[in-house]
Amino acid sequence: KQEVTQIPAALSVPEGENLVLNCSFTDSAIYNLQWFRQDPGKGLTSLLLIQSSQREQTSGRLNASLDKSSGRSTLYIAASQPGDSATYLCARASGTYKYIFGTGTRLKVLA
């Protein structure tokens, strides 16, 4: 079974902290990996896409890395803000289209 695991399941931090969200997957035959943000009652917003030939991507305060050999990806959020509070989901694709999602990390950044 192609599983995607996210740790921690929930996280509460004070504003300004740097934090790391973890994603691990069982199948190393990965095509690409995406990190998404989901606000309560909303759809998913893509944050970062890492192609299979890449090791990391950066966008503003976000940095995502991919280590296919260990089956892990991390999302680093610098200088967290209350507006970062949401659920963060990682998803891997083993082919060109089919994404398998983790259950997410629920982040709360306290002002």
Add this chain to the structure above:
Amino acid sequence: GAGVSQTPSNKVTEKGKYVELRCDPISGHTALYWYRQSLGQGPEFLIYFQGTGAADDSGLPNDRFFAVRPEGSVSTLKIQRTERGDSAVYLCASSSGGTIYFGEGSWLTVV
């Protein structure tokens, strides 16, 4: 359109009734996906279209679920003889290689 549009945003139906959920993808996107998300879980793959054809329908849970995309643009997810266990958010997404864009979802409640 500017994004993936889904209708209805909310649907309450009685057990045993038939339901249709509509998805209007981003203009020009040939790939279209349907996912289902239950509370506290990550999205679960249902079906993938490339153009008009269903390239992978392996995620459809049973024969009560069916989806079409007759002209390669708008897609309809059809659920027959709905059951209470079908209650979930049904998410549609589209892509043109790489980043996948999600709609806000259709919240289905079967009572």
